[in-house]
Amino acid sequence: MSDTRRIQHIDAWRFLAVNLVILSHFFIGSNFSFLVTTYPFLLTLGKFGELGVLIFFFISGFVICRGLVDERAETTWVSLKAFYVRRSCRILPPLYLYLGSSCFLVCIRLVKH
Numbered sequence: 428m429s430d431t432r433r434i435q436h437i438d439a440w441r442f443l444a445v446n447l448v449i450l451s452h453f454f455i456g457s458n459f460s461f462l463v464t465t466y467p468f469l470l471t472l473g474k475f476g477e478l479g480v481l482i483f484f485f486i487s488g489f490v491i492c493r494g495l496v497d498e499r500a501e502t503t504w505v506s507l508k509a510f511y512v513r514r515s516c517r518i519l520p521p522l523y524l525y526l527g528s529s530c531f532l533v534c535i536r537l538v539k540h
Contacts, residue, residue, distance in 0.1 A: 432497070443482065444483040450472060450473065454469045454472060
């Protein structure tokens with residue numbers, strides 16, 4: 428999708444969703460979970476991570492459907508092959524970067540021990 432057709436409000440919702448998930452991980456699943464015992468209201472804030480995931484999936488579905496509808500309006504048909512190639516080009520590079528980084532860190536940890 429080109430920048431001229433980008434919906435700015437979606438970026439704000441995506442920012443909110445990602446931050447809710449990050450805060451949830453920070454307060455519930457990290458070494459800072461002691462803050463939850465000190466300040467119990469943070470546990471409630473941490474549970475908003477589930478809402479962040481739902482918002483993010485909703486946004487993803489909307490953006491994907493909008494792209495397919497726009498493609499059909501422009502070309503009168505939708506190429507699923509082109510769709511999956513585009514999705515693969517967006518999803519696979521970060522996945523490989525994550526997997527490579529994880530393997531690298533595990534190897535470093537194994538060498539130290």
